[in-house]
Amino acid sequence: MLRRSPEVHLHDICNPRPSQAGTDRTEGTTGRLLPVCGAVHVPAPRGFGQAGEQPEQGKGSVRHRGKMCHTLRSGEIAVSSPLEIRRNNRVERPETQKKFLKIFWIAGALIMVLAVGMADYLTGSEISFSIFYLLPVTLATWCVSRQAGIALAVISAITWLMLDLEGKVYSHPAIPYWNMLVRFGFFLIVLIILSRLKSAYERERVLSSLDSLTGLLNGRAFQERAHYEIERTRRFGHPFTVAYIDLDDFKAVNDRFGHSAGNTVLCTVADTARDNVRATDIVARLGGDEFALLFPETGEESAGTVLQKISSLISGSLEKNGWPVTLSIGAVTFRKPPDSVDRMLHTADALMYTVKHAGKGRILHEVHGG
Numbered sequence: 001m002l003r004r005s006p007e008v009h010l011h012d013i014c015n016p017r018p019s020q021a022g023t024d025r026t027e028g029t030t031g032r033l034l035p036v037c038g039a040v041h042v043p044a045p046r047g048f049g050q051a052g053e054q055p056e057q058g059k060g061s062v063r064h065r066g067k068m069c070h071t072l073r074s075g076e077i078a079v080s081s082p083l084e085i086r087r088n089n090r091v092e093r094p095e096t097q098k099k100f101l102k103i104f105w106i107a108g109a110l111i112m113v114l115a116v117g118m119a120d121y122l123t124g125s126e127i128s129f130s131i132f133y134l135l136p137v138t139l140a141t142w143c144v145s146r147q148a149g150i151a152l153a154v155i156s157a158i159t160w161l162m163l164d165l166e167g168k169v170y171s172h173p174a175i176p177y178w179n180m181l182v183r184f185g186f187f188l189i190v191l192i193i194l195s196r197l198k199s200a201y202e203r204e205r206v207l208s209s210l211d212s213l214t215g216l217l218n219g220r221a222f223q224e225r226a227h228y229e230i231e232r233t234r235r236f237g238h239p240f241t242v243a244y245i246d247l248d249d250f251k252a253v254n255d256r257f258g259h260s261a262g263n264t265v266l267c268t269v270a271d272t273a274r275d276n277v278r279a280t281d282i283v284a285r286l287g288g289d290e291f292a293l294l295f296p297e298t299g300e301e302s303a304g305t306v307l308q309k310i311s312s313l314i315s316g317s318l319e320k321n322g323w324p325v326t327l328s329i330g331a332v333t334f335r336k337p338p339d340s341v342d343r344m345l346h347t348a349d350a351l352m353y354t355v356k357h358a359g360k361g362r363i364l365h366e367v368h369g370g
Helices: 082-088 095-122 132-143 146-167 176-210 219-236 252-258 259-273 301-318 341-355
Strands: 003-006 009-010 057-060 060-065 069-071 077-079 240-248 280-288 290-295 326-334 365-369
Touching: 003 240, 003 280, 095 146, 095 365, 132 146, 132 176, 146 176, 219 240, 219 280, 219 290, 219 341, 240 301, 240 341, 252 259, 259 280, 259 290, 259 301, 290 301, 301 326, 326 341, 341 365
Parallel strands: 003 365, 326 365
Antiparallel strands: 003 009, 057 060, 060 069, 069 077, 240 290, 240 326, 280 290
């Protein structure tokens, strides 16, 4: 692995013998680019996946446990739930923050019921406030849950009933209670429709940020997460590392083995990368045969070790299946935040192309920002 900060430090992860130093130099650097060998096991630092964990190998196929892509013996790819994949690629809000938000929205809905009821009482029976009782029901349903919406529907219907009993005279004492049930049924129909609409919206929102084949984040979602990480680095001063991965000779797999095999290669890369990073790390497919990894709050040493491990595991899996594909990786550790996501990706992409021009199948890692 090659690392420059601003000097270049080299680590031969295939044959770390001093006698090899000084060969295969790249123009403008003080050292050499080194190949990534699939047979080498590099233990991960604490917090980065399980050391030595590899995809399960089946007869004539590669099977990946519990992920988006599963290559079956028939050569087909089975797809699991993308919502599960999305949960592995996002940073969840802390539980205390979630509870606070739920309490906030429920309290707001209750205050809204009281306000509508008070206005209804003060204006008398001549002015209708029926539609306004829907506001707290929809607020609780959308912002909290269907159960919260049902609770607010009950409270709204009872409030409406109390006002009816206060200011109106009916020909039969059961009529106001019947009206309450009708209103509650109306609230119930609205909140069921709204909750299903929200579920469909959430599902589409999740799918819009995922790559349909691998289940990784797509390029747009990666840029959003990367922008957030840059802002965090700007605020707290934590370093982060981004890696740009390109599959060498991937087109040859499609030409020789077919597009189904090409899809299997992409899933192998995606699953191996995802299985060997932390839940807070970001793995994305930018398009075609290009992937990106982002390690928040991670310096060059830890990120370098993990990249070596991932590269070795992927290379080993590809080699066992007879696919002539290697990985060219350009990685940058930013101790100070870059100007933009585009600048960040451009820097890592340039290093990746340096690797390609120097012989492919290697890692080039730089440190920027001091």
